[in-house]
Amino acid sequence: MIAGRVAAVRERIARAAARAGRAPGEVTLVAVSKNHPAQAVREAHAAGVRDFGENRVQEAEGKVRALAGLSGVTWHLVGHLQANKARKAVGLFQRVHSVDSLDLGRRLDRVAGEAGLALRALVQVELGGEETKSGASPGELPALLQGLAGLSHLEIEGLMALPPYHEDPEKVRPFFARLRALRDEARAGGLLTGGELSMGMSHDLEVAVEEGATLVRVGTAIFGERVIR
Ligand SMILES: *Cc1c(COP(=O)(O)O)cnc(C)c1O
Numbered sequence: 001m002i003a004g005r006v007a008a009v010r011e012r013i014a015r016a017a018a019r020a021g022r023a024p025g026e027v028t029l030v031a032v033s034k035n036h037p038a039q040a041v042r043e044a045h046a047a048g049v050r051d052f053g054e055n056r057v058q059e060a061e062g063k064v065r066a067l068a069g070l071s072g073v074t075w076h077l078v079g080h081l082q083a084n085k086a087r088k089a090v091g092l093f094q095r096v097h098s099v100d101s102l103d104l105g106r107r108l109d110r111v112a113g114e115a116g117l118a119l120r121a122l123v124q125v126e127l128g129g130e131e132t133k134s135g136a137s138p139g140e141l142p143a144l145l146q147g148l149a150g151l152s153h154l155e156i157e158g159l160m161a162l163p164p165y166h167e168d169p170e171k172v173r174p175f176f177a178r179l180r181a182l183r184d185e186a187r188a189g190g191l192l193t194g195g196e197l198s199m200g201m202s203h204d205l206e207v208a209v210e211e212g213a214t215l216v217r218v219g220t221a222i223f224g225e226r227v228i229r
Contacts, residue, residue: 002040003047005222006031009205013216016209027209030076030198032219034059035226038066044222045070053097053217055079057088064092078160078198078217080134087111095120097160097198097215100135102147109151118153122160122198122215125182127175135161138182145191158196158214159183169204176200176211 006029014024032053033041041052041063053076054060064075077093080100086107089096099105099121112119123144126135136144148156159182163175176199186192200208202221209216219226 001224002043002222005224006044006047006049009218009221012206013209016206020210020212022209022212026214028215030078030215030217031222032078032201032217033063033223034079034219036219036223038063040223041067042070045073049222050074051076051215053078053219054093057081057085057092060092061088076215076217083107090115090117090119095122095157097122097217098124098134099148099154099156100124100126102144105144105148105151105154109154112153118155120155120157122158122196123148123156124160124162125179127161127163127178138178141182141186142189142191145186149191155194156192157194158192158198159186160198160215163199166204169207172204173207173211176208176213180212 013027017024017027028051030051030053031044031049034055050072051074055078074095075093077089077096077098079098081089081098081104083104090111108119124135125141126137148154159179161175161179163172166172179199180197183197196214197212198215200213200216202218205216205218
């Protein structure tokens with residue numbers, strides 16, 4: 001069942017990429033396994049998925065350890081990270097999508113440095129209308145990127161956003177376009193070298209891919225409704 005859903009999601013990505021004149025390989029599918037058991041991750045892995053996302057450090061802990069034997073897996077932290085969990089996060093995740101302050105970036109940099117690794121990270125941008133209010137505002141972004149660029153153990157790969165949910169995915173398109181514009185401005189201004197755009201979820205991934213997403217974070221469309229509370 002999960003294999004069939006993975007195939008369907010890949011097909012959706014491929015069609016949207018084709019409409020936008022992009023190669024499907026430009027888009028990495030991150031399967032968001034939060035609230036789903038380790039066994040579901042194993043099934044997705046058997047279907048060829050190698051990138052998995054979790055939104056809470058605490059929940060990820062047991063799962064990442066239980067799945068340590070799976071080959072070639074990259075774990076992505078896609079949810080908000082509290083500074084006091086930075087050390088744990090660096091031990092579990094290879095990519096963090098939710099850097100939203102220089103404070104958090106500095107802490108991740110220090111912990112990654114102590115562990116002798118370079119952590120791949122994206123800056124989460126708050127584009128307005130969100131319930132969670134995580135993320136840097138577009139106005140704060142240039143200064144934040146400048147500060148983060150000086151951290152040697154943190155590799156800033158691009159930007160991430162979690163726009164408000166709309167029944168009609170077309171309503172989310174302006175948010176995705178805005179994130180892409182912010183990335184392009186930051187790159188033109190020499191504030192960003194990476195070009196990743198983490199945007200798009202189960203119900204709006206086509207629009208996100210059309211607008212340039214390079215990482216789509218898909219939960220429900222692969223794993224079904226969330227079961228663990
Ligand atoms: C849960 C979650 C997703 C996946 O959402 P679906 O609608 O289930 O695809 C994507 N990004 C973040 C940050 C999430 O917390």
